Amino acid sequence: MNLALAIRRVIAALLLVITVSAAAFVLARLAPGDETTSDFIAGVDPATIARKRERLGLDRPFAVQLATYVWGILRLDLGESARFERPVASLVAERGANTARLAFAALLLATVLGLPLGVLTGAHARWWGSRLIAVMSIAVLACPPLVAALGLLYLAVSTGWLSAAPGHLFVPALALGLPVAASLERLQSQATRDAMAAPDLLAAAARGIPPRRLVWVHAARQSLRPVLGVYGIVIGSLFSGSLAVEFVTSWPGLGRLMYDAVRAGDVRLVAGCVFAGGVCLAVGNLVADGLRAWADPRVRETA
Amino acid sequence: MRRLAAWVLGGCAVLAAAAPWIAPNDPVSLFADRAFAPPMAWHLRDAEGWHAPFVYRQQLTDRISRTYVEDRQQRVPLRWFSAGRVVAIDPGAGPLLWCGADALGRDLCARLLHGARLSLGVALLGACGALLLGAILGAAAGAAGGRFDTVVMTVADFVLVLPIVYLVIVLRATRPLVIDTAEVFVMMSILFAIAAWPDVARGVRAIVATERTRDYAEAARAAGAGPVRLIGHLVPAAYGFLRVELVLLMPALLVAESTLSFVGFGFDGASPSWGGLLKDSETLTAMYSAPWLLLPAVALFVVVLALQALSGAGATISPGVRRASAVDIAAPRR
Numbered sequence: 001m002n003l004a005l006a007i008r009r010v011i012a013a014l015l016l017v018i019t020v021s022a023a024a025f026v027l028a029r030l031a032p033g034d035e036t037t038s039d040f041i042a043g044v045d046p047a048t049i050a051r052k053r054e055r056l057g058l059d060r061p062f063a064v065q066l067a068t069y070v071w072g073i074l075r076l077d078l079g080e081s082a083r084f085e086r087p088v089a090s091l092v093a094e095r096g097a098n099t100a101r102l103a104f105a106a107l108l109l110a111t112v113l114g115l116p117l118g119v120l121t122g123a124h125a126r127w128w129g130s131r132l133i134a135v136m137s138i139a140v141l142a143c144p145p146l147v148a149a150l151g152l153l154y155l156a157v158s159t160g161w162l163s164a165a166p167g168h169l170f171v172p173a174l175a176l177g178l179p180v181a182a183s184l185e186r187l188q189s190q191a192t193r194d195a196m197a198a199p200d201l202l203a204a205a206a207r208g209i210p211p212r213r214l215v216w217v218h219a220a221r222q223s224l225r226p227v228l229g230v231y232g233i234v235i236g237s238l239f240s241g242s243l244a245v246e247f248v249t250s251w252p253g254l255g256r257l258m259y260d261a262v263r264a265g266d267v268r269l270v271a272g273c274v275f276a277g278g279v280c281l282a283v284g285n286l287v288a289d290g291l292r293a294w295a296d297p298r299v300r301e302t303a
Numbered sequence: 304m305r306r307l308a309a310w311v312l313g314g315c316a317v318l319a320a321a322a323p324w325i326a327p328n329d330p331v332s333l334f335a336d337r338a339f340a341p342p343m344a345w346h347l348r349d350a351e352g353w354h355a356p357f358v359y360r361q362q363l364t365d366r367i368s369r370t371y372v373e374d375r376q377q378r379v380p381l382r383w384f385s386a387g388r389v390v391a392i393d394p395g396a397g398p399l400l401w402c403g404a405d406a407l408g409r410d411l412c413a414r415l416l417h418g419a420r421l422s423l424g425v426a427l428l429g430a431c432g433a434l435l436l437g438a439i440l441g442a443a444a445g446a447a448g449g450r451f452d453t454v455v456m457t458v459a460d461f462v463l464v465l466p467i468v469y470l471v472i473v474l475r476a477t478r479p480l481v482i483d484t485a486e487v488f489v490m491m492s493i494l495f496a497i498a499a500w501p502d503v504a505r506g507v508r509a510i511v512a513t514e515r516t517r518d519y520a521e522a523a524r525a526a527g528a529g530p531v532r533l534i535g536h537l538v539p540a541a542y543g544f545l546r547v548e549l550v551l552l553m554p555a556l557l558v559a560e561s562t563l564s565f566v567g568f569g570f571d572g573a574s575p576s577w578g579g580l581l582k583d584s585e586t587l588t589a590m591y592s593a594p595w596l597l598l599p600a601v602a603l604f605v606v607v608l609a610l611q612a613l614s615g616a617g618a619t620i621s622p623g624v625r626r627a628s629a630v631d632i633a634a635p636r637r
Contacts, residue, residue, distance in 0.1 A: 020465060027470075030477045142608035144558035146565055147600045150581065151591075154597060157590050240468040244562045248585060259566060260467060264477040270473060277466035285464055 009289065018073055018277060020044035024274035028267040034058060034214060035082035035266055046076035050160035056268075066168060069271070078266035078275060083260065091257070099253035102245070103238045103280070104245035105169055106177030109110055110275070114181035115227070117186025118234040122223070123215040133185065140182040149175035172249040176241055180234055187230060191223030198222065198229050224295045239277065254280075272294035308612035314604055319419035325389050326413035327399040331573055334398045337361070337408040339369045339593045343400050349378065356381050360396045369592070379468050403595040405583050414580055415599060421484070421576035423606070425491050425560050430552040432496025434545055437503025438538065443506065446509030446534045456508065459501035464546050467498045468559070475568040491569060495556050510541040550614040554607040561603055577603055 008087040026225035035056055035100055036049045053059050056079075057068060072079055101259035117137075143151065152175050161268035195201060196219050204218055205211075254273055262270035334340075343358050357380045359373035379396040384391065392399045402412040410413060444455040471494050478490070514520060514537045523536050561578030563569040571579035577599040583589060584596035 016464060019516050020470070024470065024473050027473045027477055032479055041315070138611070139608070142554075142604055143606065144561070144580070144603065144610055146558070146562050148580070150597060150600050153587070154590050154594065157587055158594070221384065236464075237468065240559070240562075242466055244565060247566055258472060259578065262568075263474055270476070274466060274469045274473065277469045281464060281466050 001144035006290075009163075009286060011066040013286060014134065015180075017278040018070065020063075021271050021275040022070050022279045025066060025267060025271040029062065029065075029261075029271040031262075031265060033265045035264075037265055052082070069268070073275065078272040081261075081266055081269040081272075083264040083266040083269060086143030088268050091197075091269070092272045092276040094256070095252060095254045095257045096280060098251065099239075099242055099246070099255065100280055102169070102176060102242055103171055103235070103284075104252060106180060106238055106242075107234070109173055110184055111179035113177075116186040117193050118289070119215060119220055119223075120224050121185065122189040122192025123196060123219065124187075124256055130189075131299075134189070137182040137185045139209060140178050141245060143179055144244070145176050145179065146244035146248065148178055149245045153248060169250075172242075172251045174244045175249070176238060176245045179241075180238065184227065184230075184234070186221060188227050190225045190292055191264070192219050194218040225292075226285055228288070228292050228295045232285050232288035236281060239284070270272035304612050305509070311605065311609040312613065315419060315423065315609075318416055319423050322413075322420055324415035325385065326410070326416045327388055327401065328410035328413045330417040334404060334408040334410070336363045337398060337400065337404045338406055340371050340400055340408065341402040341593075342371075342403040342595050346378075349398065349473070354378060354380075354572050358392065358399065361400070366372045384409065395466055402598055403593065405593075405596060406589070411580075411595060413596060414636055415576065415577070415602060418570075418576045418580050419602070420572050421488065421574070422491040422557060422560060422578070422603075425488060425576070426553050426557040427563060428488075429495030429556045429560075430490055430549050431497065433499035434503055434549055436496055437500040437548075438507050438541065438545060440500065441504035441507030442511050442534050442538050442541070445508035445632040446515055446530065446537060448512070448515075448622075454510070455504065461502050462498070462501045465495065465498075468562075468581065471559075471563065472566075473561070474569050479570070480593040487570055491560060491563070495559065498559075499552055499556065503545070503552075507538075508546060511537045514540045526619070547614060550610055554610040557603065557607060557610075561599075 024247075035058070036052055039049050039052065041218050050059075057065050069079065076089060078092065080086070081091055084091055100188075116225045117133055124130050127281075128192075140148075149172065152162065152171050156171060162174075162191070184250040196215070199217055201214065201222070205214055209218070242253060245251065246255040247259075254276055258270065258273040260266075261273055305320065326612065340361055340363075344359065345356050346590050347353060347356060349588075357378040359375055360377065360379055361371045364372050377486045381399075382391050382393070385391055390399070396402075400409060400410055400412065400570050405411055405522070441453050441458075444452040451560075474494060475490070478486075511534070514614040515533075520537060523533055530534065560569060560576060561581070563584075564571055564576045564578030565581050567582070569578060571582060575582070580599040581597070583601070584593070589596055620634060
C-alpha cells in the first residue's frame with residue numbers, strides 16, 4: 001500500500017478520535033450536575049466535596065479543564081474516573097478489550113459462516129438447499145442484535161441447549177454475528193453469481209477448468225472485492241450492535257461502562273468511553289481499507 | 304412478496320394511528336390482580352355449541368406462582384364498537400388482555416399499540432429529516448461543486464466514521480433523565496437525522512453532479528435559471544434514489560431507537576416504545592414465566608422484515624431471469 005496515503009489516513013483517524021473525545025467531554029459537561037452531585041444529595045460534608053472538586057479539577061474554568069483534558073489525551077492520560085476512582089485509561093482498556101473480543105468473535109463467526117455459504121448459494125442458485133439458506137438468511141437479516149440476543153436467550157431458557165450464563169462468549173457472539181453472517185451470505189451469493197456470469201469466467205469454463213476450481217478459486221477471487229468493500233460498514237454496525245447485546249447478555253463491555261458513566265455524570269469516563277469507541281472504530285476502518293486496497297489495486301491510488 | 308410487505312406495513316401504520324380506539328385498555332392503567340397474566344384466547348364454541356366470539360374471565364388462583372385459570376362457567380361475549388373501543392368486554396368481567404399483562408398488570412396489547420406510535424413515528428420522522436437534510440446538502444454540493452462540495456463531503460465522511468451510538472447517548476445525557484415524551488420524540492428524530500444524512504447526501508450529490516452536465520441543465524442555465532432554480536430542475540432525478548433510501552433508513556433507525564430505549568436512553572417509563580417495553584422481558588425469570596413480554600421483539604422483527612422485503616434487499620430467493628453462467632458450461636444440467 002502507498003505509504004504516504006497510509007500515513008495520511010492514520011493521522012486523519014487520530015485527529016478524528018481526539019476531536020470526538022473532546023466533543024464528548026464538552027457535551028457531557030453540559031449535562032445537569034457533575035461528579036459531586038450524588039455526594040451532595042447523599043449529604044457528604046462540604047469540605048470533602050470541595051476536596052473532590054479540586055482533585056478532579058472542577059474548580060478551574062472550563063476552558064482550562066478542556067485544554068488539560070486534550071493535552072492528557074495526547075499523552076494517553078484520560079484522567080481519573082470519579083465513579084470508580086480508578087484511572088479511566090485502564091478501565092476503558094479493560095472493557096474496550098471485552099467489546100473488541102466480542103466484536104472480533106462475531107466477525108469471525110460471520111465470515112466463516114457467511115462467505116462459504118454465499119459462494120455455495122451463488123454457484124448453485126437452483127439447488128433447493130440454496131433457496132432454504134436464502135430464506136433463512138433473509139429471516140436472520142431482519143433480526144437486529146437486540147432481537148437476536150433476546151431470541152437466543154429465550155431459546156437458552158426454554159430448551160437448555162445454550163448456556164445463558166453471563167461471561168459466556170458464545171451467545172453474545174452468536175447474537176451479534178448471525179445477522180452479519182446473513183448479510184455477508186447474501187452479498188457473497190450475489191457477487192459469486194455476478195462473477196460466474198462474467199465473460200472471462202465463461203471463457204475459463206469453456207476451456208474446461210473443473211467447476212469446483214471455477215467456483216472456489218476463479219469466481220471467489222473476483223467476488224472478493226465487493227464483499228471486502230462492506231467490511232468497513234460491518235465493523236461499524238458490529239460496534240453499535242454490541243451495545244444491545246452487552247446489555248441483554250450481561251457482557252462487561254464498553255457499552256455498559258458508558259451507561260454507568262452517563263448515569264453517574266462521570267464526565268471523564270464518558271469521554272474516555274467515546275475515545276475507546278472511536279479508536280476501535282478507526283482501527284476497524286483502517287484495517288478494512290487496507291484489506292480493500294490489497295484486494296483491489298484501483299483503491300490504492302484513489303482513496 | 305413486496306405487496307404482502309406493503310400490506311403488513313400499512314396495517315401496522317393503521318394500528319399505530321388508531322391505537323387509542325383499537326387497544327382494549329388504557330396503556331398505563333394498572334390491573335391489580337393481573338400481574339403477568341397470560342394472553343387471553345378467543346373462543347368460538349363451548350359445551351353448548353357455537354357462539355359469537357367470546358372469551359373466558361381470567362381468575363388468579365395462586366398469588367405466589369401467579370397461576371391463572373379460565374373461568375369456564377360463564378362466557379364473556381366480545382362487544383364490538385362500544386365504549387369508544389373497537390372491541391371490549393363488560394368491565395365487570397375484568398380487563399381484556401389479548402397479549403397478556405406485564406409485571407404491574409398493565410395491558411401489553413395496549414402498550415404495544417401505543418409503543419408502535421413512538422417506534423414507527425421516530426423512525427419515519429428521523430428518516431424524513433435525514434432525507435431532507437441529505438437531499439439539500441447533497442444537491443447543493445453536487446450543483447455547486449468546487450470548495451463547497453469538498454467541505455460538505457468532508458463533513459459527511461467525518462460523520463460516517465463517528466461512533467454514533469456513543470455520541471447519541473452523550474447528547475441524550477445532556478438533558479435531565481426524566482423528560483417529556485414529546486421532547487424525547489423530537490430530540491431523537493433530530494439526532495437520527497443528523498446521524499443518517501451523509502449516506503443520502505453522497506448519493507444525491509453523485510446523481511446531481513452527473514445530471515448537471517446534461518443538455519437540459521445546460522438549457523436551463525442558458526434560459527437564465529439561477530442556482531436555486533437549477534437545483535430544482537436537477538433534484539427530481541434523485542427521487543427514485545430517495546425513495547429507496549427511505550425504505551433502507553427506516554429499519555436502521557427503528558433498530559437504533561429500540562436499542563437506545565432498551566438501554567434506557569430513549570422512551571421508557573410510563574409510555575415506552577417497543578425497545579423500552581423489551582426492558583421488562585430482559586430478565587431470565589420474566590422470559591421463562593412470561594414469554595409474551597417478548598412480543599415487542601416479534602413486532603420489531605416483522606416490521607424490519609417487511610421493510611427489507613419492500614426495499615428488495617435479498618430479493619433473490621427466486622433465480623429470476625436466467626443469465627448464462629459459467630456453471631452451465633462447466634456442469635451441464637443433468
